[in-house]
Amino acid sequence: MSRRRVAVIGAGMTKFMHRALETPKELAWLAVQSALASNQLKLKQVDCVVLGSAPDAFDGVHMKSEYLSDGCGGWRKPFLRCYVGGGTGVYAVAQAWVQVASGMFDTAVVVCEEKMSTCQPHPQAAFLTIFDPITEQPLKPNLLWIFALEQTRYMETYGITVEEIARVSVKNKRNALNHPAAQLGAKLTVEDVLASEIMAWPVHRLMVSPTSDGAAAVVLASEEVARRVTDKPIWIQGVGWCLDTAYWTNRDLAYPEYVEKAAWMAYRMAGVKEPRKEINIAEPYDPFAYKELHHLEGLQLAPKGQAPKLLADGVFDRNGDLPVTPSGGLLGVGNPIAAAGTMKLCELFWQLRGEAGKRQVPGKPERGVAQAWGDLMQVGTVVVMGTKKPQ
Amino acid sequence: MSERVAIIGIGFTKLQPATPLCSFKELVFEAAQKAYADAGIRFTAIDSFVTCAEDLNEGISIFDEYTPDQLGAVQKPMHTLTQDGLHGIADALMQIRSGIAETVVVEAHSKASNILTPDWLLDYALDPVYNRPLDFSPHAIAALEMNRFLTQTGITVSHCAEVVIKNRLNARRNPLAAYPLETDPTTELAPYLCYPLREKELAKNADGCVVVVLANEAGASKARNQPAWILGTSFASDSPTLESRHWSNAEYARLAAQAAYRQAGIKDPGKIDFFEVDDTYAYKELQHVIALGLYDDPVKAGRAIETGETRPEGRIPVNVSGGALGMGLPLEASGLYRIVELVLQLRGQAGERQLSRAKIGLAQSWRGVPTTSGAVVILGSEPPHV
Numbered sequence: 001m002s003r004r005r006v007a008v009i010g011a012g013m014t015k016f017m018h019r020a021l022e023t024p025k026e027l028a029w030l031a032v033q034s035a036l037a038s039n040q041l042k043l044k045q046v047d048c049v050v051l052g053s054a055p056d057a058f059d060g061v062h063m064k065s066e067y068l069s070d071g072c073g074g075w076r077k078p079f080l081r082c083y084v085g086g087g088t089g090v091y092a093v094a095q096a097w098v099q100v101a102s103g104m105f106d107t108a109v110v111v112c113e114e115k116m117s118t119c120q121p122h123p124q125a126a127f128l129t130i131f132d133p134i135t136e137q138p139l140k141p142n143l144l145w146i147f148a149l150e151q152t153r154y155m156e157t158y159g160i161t162v163e164e165i166a167r168v169s170v171k172n173k174r175n176a177l178n179h180p181a182a183q184l185g186a187k188l189t190v191e192d193v194l195a196s197e198i199m200a201w202p203v204h205r206l207m208v209s210p211t212s213d214g215a216a217a218v219v220l221a222s223e224e225v226a227r228r229v230t231d232k233p234i235w236i237q238g239v240g241w242c243l244d245t246a247y248w249t250n251r252d253l254a255y256p257e258y259v260e261k262a263a264w265m266a267y268r269m270a271g272v273k274e275p276r277k278e279i280n281i282a283e284p285y286d287p288f289a290y291k292e293l294h295h296l297e298g299l300q301l302a303p304k305g306q307a308p309k310l311l312a313d314g315v316f317d318r319n320g321d322l323p324v325t326p327s328g329g330l331l332g333v334g335n336p337i338a339a340a341g342t343m344k345l346c347e348l349f350w351q352l353r354g355e356a357g358k359r360q361v362p363g364k365p366e367r368g369v370a371q372a373w374g375d376l377m378q379v380g381t382v383v384v385m386g387t388k389k390p391q
Numbered sequence: 392m393s394e395r396v397a398i399i400g401i402g403f404t405k406l407q408p409a410t411p412l413c414s415f416k417e418l419v420f421e422a423a424q425k426a427y428a429d430a431g432i433r434f435t436a437i438d439s440f441v442t443c444a445e446d447l448n449e450g451i452s453i454f455d456e457y458t459p460d461q462l463g464a465v466q467k468p469m470h471t472l473t474q475d476g477l478h479g480i481a482d483a484l485m486q487i488r489s490g491i492a493e494t495v496v497v498e499a500h501s502k503a504s505n506i507l508t509p510d511w512l513l514d515y516a517l518d519p520v521y522n523r524p525l526d527f528s529p530h531a532i533a534a535l536e537m538n539r540f541l542t543q544t545g546i547t548v549s550h551c552a553e554v555v556i557k558n559r560l561n562a563r564r565n566p567l568a569a570y571p572l573e574t575d576p577t578t579e580l581a582p583y584l585c586y587p588l589r590e591k592e593l594a595k596n597a598d599g600c601v602v603v604v605l606a607n608e609a610g611a612s613k614a615r616n617q618p619a620w621i622l623g624t625s626f627a628s629d630s631p632t633l634e635s636r637h638w639s640n641a642e643y644a645r646l647a648a649q650a651a652y653r654q655a656g657i658k659d660p661g662k663i664d665f666f667e668v669d670d671t672y673a674y675k676e677l678q679h680v681i682a683l684g685l686y687d688d689p690v691k692a693g694r695a696i697e698t699g700e701t702r703p704e705g706r707i708p709v710n711v712s713g714g715a716l717g718m719g720l721p722l723e724a725s726g727l728y729r730i731v732e733l734v735l736q737l738r739g740q741a742g743e744r745q746l747s748r749a750k751i752g753l754a755q756s757w758r759g760v761p762t763t764s765g766a767v768v769i770l771g772s773e774p775p776h777v
Contacts, residue, residue, distance in 0.1 A: 003490040023520060055452035056473075062447040062515035065473045066762040069628045076646060079628040079764070080478050083471040085453040091470060095482075102488035104481075129452040239491070243440075243469040246457045261466055269491075375456040 005390055006100045007226035007233035008093075010039040010219035011346035016183045016334030019117040020213035024059050025071025028113040031215035031339075032073045035109065040229045041219060047105035049074040051081040052092030052112035054337035054374075057126035058119045072111045084241065085130075086287065086374025087381035088112060089216070089341015094239035094383060096220045106222045113215035114336035123211050130376070132246070144208070148200035150253040150377055151290040155202065157254035158305030160293075162202050166193035167311050168289035169206050172325050175318060176332020178358040181343075183334035184210055193289075207289035212334035216342035218349065223389075234352045237367070238272070238384035240265030248376040259298030259373065259380035266369070266382040267300075271391055275300040279384075280365035281351055282322060283344035285373045286329040295371055296324065298380065323361040326351060341372035341381070348385050394488045395774050397611035397618035398480075400430025400604035403731050406569040406597040406719040409504035415449070418500050418600040420461040426496070426602035427463075431615030434463030437604070438492035442471045443479045443499040443723040447512055450505060462498055462602070474626070475499075475756040476601065477726035477766035481624045483605045493607050500600035501721035509596060516761055522633060530593065532633065532760045534585035537674045539638040541587070544681070546693035548587055551673040553696045555591055558670060558710050561703060562717025564744040567728070569597040569719035592673035597719025601727035608774075619734045622751065622769040623657070625650035629763035636763055641675075644668075644682035644755055647767040651753075652684075655769045656776070660684045664748050665736060666707065667729035669757040669765065670714040679755055680709060683767075703744060711736070711744050726756035726766060737772040 012034025014020070014027055022030065028051070036043060051072050056064045065081030072079065082088065082095040089112045096108040116123045124142055131137045154160065167190060176185035188206065196205040226233040242262040244251065263275070272278045284295035293307035301322060302310050310316060316324035327333055327347035330340045348368040350356040367386035373379060402425030404418055413421075427434055442458040451457060455471035458464065468491075472478050476499035483495035506512055513529040541547065559572035581591040611618040627646035630636040652660060660683055668683065670676035677692045685707060686692050695701050701709040712718055712732035715725060733752040735741040741749075750772050757765040 056446045057452045059519075060515065061519060062512055063445055063473070063758065063762060066516065066628070066631050066758060066764055067518060069631050069764065074628050075630055076627065076642060078626050078647075078650075080482070080626065081473045083453075083473055084455055084469075095470070098482070098485050098489045098491060101490070102485035104485050104488070126452060129450075130456065132457075133451065241468050241470065242466055243455070243459050243464065245460050245465045247460065258466060262468075265468065375453055378456060 003101050004103060005223040006097050006220055006236045007223065008218050008236060008349050008385065009221045009226050009230045009233055010035045011349040012038055013181055013216035013343055013346055014214050015181045016212045016214035016336055018183065018210065018212065020115065024113055024115045025068055027115060027213065027215040028068055028071040028111050031217040032109055032111050035217035035219050039219060041107065043073050045107060046073065046109050047107045048078040048099055050092050050096040050108060050110045052088040052338040052342065053081060054085060054088055054114060055126055057129060058114060058116050058123055060118055068113060073109055084243065084374060084379045084381060086337055087372045087379040088338040088374065090345065090370055090372035090383050091241055091381040092342065093218060093345050094241055094381060097236050097239050100220050100222050106225050108220045109217060110220065110342065111215060111217040112338035112342040114339050115213045116211040116336060117213050144200040144203055146377065147288050148203045151202055151288065153253040154290055154294055160308050162194065163190055164308035164312060165290045165293065166190045166207065168286065168292045169193045169331055171317065172286060172329040172331040175326055175359065176328025179328045179333050182328050182332055183212055185328060185332050203288060209287045209330035209335035212336040214334060214336035214339045216339045216346050218342060218345055232353050234349050234385050234387065235389055236383060237386050237390045238266035238270030240382040242380050244378045246376060248378060253377065255304060256294060256298040256380060258378065259295055259371065260300065262380035262382045263299045266384045270384040272384065279367055279369050281326065281348065281361055281368040282324045283327060283347055283368065283370040284324065285371055286325055286331050287335055289331065291373065292325060295373060299369060299371055318361055326359050326361050344370040345383060352385060352387050395608045395620060395777065396484045396487050396605055397620045398603055398734055398770065399606045399611055399614035399618050400426045401731050401734050402426025402429055402602045404599050405567050406599040406721060408569055408597060410598040415500055415502040416461045419498060422600040422602040423462050426604050429616060430604040432494065432604065437494045437496050439486055439495045440464040440467060440469040441479045441482050441495065441497045443474055443476045444471055445473050445723060447515060448506065448722050462496060475726040475758055475766055476724055477754060477756045477768050478626050480603065480730065480768050481626055481766060484621055484624055487605065487607050494610050495605045497603045497605065499724035499727045501598050501724045503596035503722055504598050513760065528585060529760045530588065531585045533672045534588040536638050537588050537672065540674055540678055543639040544689035546677055546690060550677065550693040550696050551592055554670065554673040554676050555716055557696065557702055558714040558716040561711055562713025565713045565718060568713045568717050570595055570717055571713065588672060594671050594715035594720040597721050599721045599724055601724050601731055603727060603730060617738045617772065619737045619770045619772065620774045622771045622775050623651035623655035624768045626766035631763060633761065641678045641682035643763050643765040644679050647765055648683045651767040651769050663751050663753050665711060665746055665752045666709045667712060667732050667752065668709060668755040670710060670716050671720060671757065671759055673716065675757065676709065676714065683755065703746060708746055711746060726754060729754035730768065733770045737770060
């Protein structure tokens with residue numbers, strides 16, 4: 001087996017904002033440019049480009065990958081767009097890992113872009129078209145309702161209260177205050193979160209991530225190239241992804257099995273046997289406050305139903321035992337779907353290099369995990385990165 | 392780069408203008424069952440799955456939600472590429488070479504008959520700021536390109552008409568084809584779609600599904616049927632922007648082919664026995680064989696169609712299957728139907744259209760207007776030297 005080691009050698013992103021004046025192509029290019037500017041690599045030295053982007057309906061462009069390709073730097077290069085709904089941002093990096101690890105390419109740029117503001121008056125209308133056209137769309141479901149269902153099931157199964165979940169919003173929006181690209185950093189209390197409007201019980205407005213425009217990019221290189229262009233490579237130690245059935249109504253929503261399977265795929269590759277001890281920093285997907293806790297359990301970083309208690313004990317704070325979402329996450333930095341997942345990997349890159357500035361977690365973290373989730377509460381994508389070379 | 396990868400199973404449905412009696416899931420299920428039986432494996436033995444699909448063609452956003460069940464991919468690694476099926480083959484090959492999977496399935500399908508307004512949908516593929524407000528048919532891009540291509544190369548409109556007749560006659564010997572030539576062969580009298588492009592030079596959409604099973608060397612040695620080895624594969628994109636693209640050469644095909652030839656150690660593409668190339672528009676077949684490097688002078692591609700060189704009995708058979716003009720254009724599955732033809736020919740299972748010499752074949756795809764993206768896959772009946 002000829003698997004090669006692959007390192008992340010650069011990261012960059014645009015500011016996440018409610019409405020960007022840039023076109024989708026320009027957003028993608030700004031992210032690629034800043035990722036390339038963070039190392040010595042030039043675009044012409046990049047062998048292939050991977051794009052991640054969620055539904056075409058947001059941008060209102062059919063075959064969005066083709067439209068975006070030159071903005072992503074894919075001109076006259078092997079270029080493709082991969083796609084697993086909301087899980088795309090982390091998956092796209094796994095896709096590029098595959099492409100470099102296979103030996104087909106030595107360097108890759110991964111860029112994830114989303115421009116939701118062009119979908120008027122609100123992208124929620126586009127989300128109606130993600131449901132089964134025969135059995136579900138006639139019911140006119142929306143995302144808030146189905147995630148309210150999942151949150152209720154999670155709370156009911158483990159006896160969790162809304163207050164415990166509101167703490168996630170407080171922590172992440174506070175962390176985002178230190179992120180220069182953040183859209184919704186804020187200093188809040190649990191009372192503020194619970195006083196905000198109920199969107200669909202038990203989901204309050206401040207427990208929901210915003211809609212955003214933005215892009216994020218990372219640069220991957222084989223060991224040989226990485227050694228040449230940087231003295232601080234961050235190694236991709238493991239990747240994993242898992243897609244569950246489309247029949248989400250038949251699934252027990254209390255626990256994300258697909259995240260567990262994706263996590264173990266990545267941990268096995270990384271040689272991680274006891275995730276709770278061997279992972280120093282986590283960036284789980286937090287489009288809704290309860291999702292962060294739900295995903296921490298799926299990622300084996302908290303026992304089932306115990307994540308809220310660990311959060312209340314301060315374990316997940318930036319200076320806690322296991323810092324979780326030091327970036328501010330989707331709740332704080334913003335949620336341009338695919339770009340949000342890649343933003344989490346950018347954060348791990350900066351944290352592991354010790355370059356996260358005011359957001360830097362103490363204690364020189366050596367290994368981190370980022371995870372994204374999407375589709376009909378259906379897909380888990382996981383990447384484990386660290387300062388040590390994988391075996 | 393040492394791991395050898397082969398196609399060990401293919402499953403497909405007949406291409407049809409419409410499939411009112413089944414859903415896309417049923418099409419996929421049928422192709423998957425056939426592919427797994429062809430490979431002699433159970434779905435539980437597959438490590439990873441890839442679907443190639445576009446949201447707007449499916450009429451469902453985040454279409455990858457609906458991909459796993461009918462393939463047996465539930466709770467397995469699975470993702471979607473919004474690319475042609477041949478990109479999926481390249482992806483599967485890279486997954487196997489990276490050691491992350493030993494057996495990978497690639498699926499692509501078309502339920503084009505569900506699209507009530509295909510031209511209007513294609514309009515949404517145009518740049519929303521610079522091009523869409525001009526309110527022109529996207530086929531006009533192909534017509535512009537054809538005009539430029541004919542002027543630059545000296546190839547004529549009657550050469551393009553000959554391509555239509557050749558491919559649709561070939562399709563008469565392909566039981567999978569949706570549009571074999573039945574009566575009137577005079578394409579030149581057909582009405583114009585956009586000058587100089589005539590209506591009959593545009594491939595018509597068709598419904599269908601292909602599932603392909605790929606495996607590493609160990610998997611290939613246990614396959615029920617003769618494996619088709621991947622000798623080379625690559626993909627490339629040129630400028631999507633109309634204002635800055637090359638209007639005569641298919642750069643994407645040239646770049647992808649060169650990379651694939653390098654991997655396969657092929658110096659003279661004339662050594663390849665047969666070709667299945669994109670012919671969404673008749674002139675595209677000629678443009679693509681030129682980009683593949685088959686002729687030192689482009690005008691020779693036109694002469695070749697006059698002399699019958701690219702017919703099944705000729706020196707360089709192109710689109711023996713009938714191509715998209717004869718078989719129909721199954722959207723993202725187009726490339727995989729070419730893979731089906733390659734595998735059948737390499738195995739000697741192509742029935743009455745079986746070529747006498749079929750040891751190495753090449754499939755090439757293009758993603759249609761207004762794109763400049765495509766991929767190339769070279770398959771051989773003998774494993775590559777490493």
